[in-house]
Amino acid sequence: MNHKKIQRIMRKYELITMVRKKNPYKQMMKKSLEHRIFPNKLQREFHQILPHKVFCTDITYIPFLSRFAYLSVIKDIASGEVVAWNLSLSLGVALVTETVKNIQLDSYENVMIHPDQGFHYTNPAYIEIIKKLKMTQSMFRKANCIDNAPIESFFGHMKDELDYKSCQSFKQLSLAIDEYMRYYNHERKQWIRNKMTPVVYRDHLLVKAEG
Numbered sequence: 001m002n003h004k005k006i007q008r009i010m011r012k013y014e015l016i017t018m019v020r021k022k023n024p025y026k027q028m029m030k031k032s033l034e035h036r037i038f039p040n041k042l043q044r045e046f047h048q049i050l051p052h053k054v055f056c057t058d059i060t061y062i063p064f065l066s067r068f069a070y071l072s073v074i075k076d077i078a079s080g081e082v083v084a085w086n087l088s089l090s091l092g093v094a095l096v097t098e099t100v101k102n103i104q105l106d107s108y109e110n111v112m113i114h115p116d117q118g119f120h121y122t123n124p125a126y127i128e129i130i131k132k133l134k135m136t137q138s139m140f141r142k143a144n145c146i147d148n149a150p151i152e153s154f155f156g157h158m159k160d161e162l163d164y165k166s167c168q169s170f171k172q173l174s175l176a177i178d179e180y181m182r183y184y185n186h187e188r189k190q191w192i193r194n195k196m197t198p199v200v201y202r203d204h205l206l207v208k209a210e211g
Contacts, residue, residue, distance in 0.1 A: 035122035041138035048078035056151040072099040079202035108133035
């Protein structure tokens with residue numbers, strides 16, 4: 001029997017199905033509870049003087065051969081040091097959760113981490129890891145990349161300086177990324193940081209704070 005005929009019969013005899021439809025508002029509420037958004041606590045306060053207190057993070061696409069790799073980076077805003085990164089062929093949430101696991105600190109408590117409001121960073125798996133580490137969560141607003149300018153600046157410099165397009169395999173690209181991170185942290189001097197490398201400037205700030 002055609003479904004339209006059934007609908008006509010139901011209307012004629014005022015029949016109402018007892019099968020409940022999904023409430024779209026409840027579905028939206030459930031989704032909003034699972035994928036949480038946090039306020040922008042950093043508020044573009046990019047002039048930080050204590051290392052390992054405020055981190056920014058984001059993901060960028062890296063084309064090689066005829067496909068993309070995805071690079072997740074966490075950067076210390078005070079020193080400019082890249083404290084963790086993760087390169088993957090998958091854009092799943094593990095891309096960012098594994099990056100967080102690569103941070104090496106004695107204590108994570110009250111360290112602020114500042115990403116965008118993308119799927120990865122509002123995901124319950126990411127939020128739970130940050131919560132367990134007792135880090136402070138901050139997020140910048142949609143369509144406001146200037147709210148995360150330090151990490152955007154890093155990606156710009158990296159793509160200008162790294163010859164990623166010549167990589168012929170994922171392993172080769174991964175090695176090139178690792179070497180660039182070493183170079184950036186230990187050799188690349190920066191004018192805005194008294195012509196010091198990020199690692200040297202980090203140590204400089206720590207000594208200054210102790211004095």
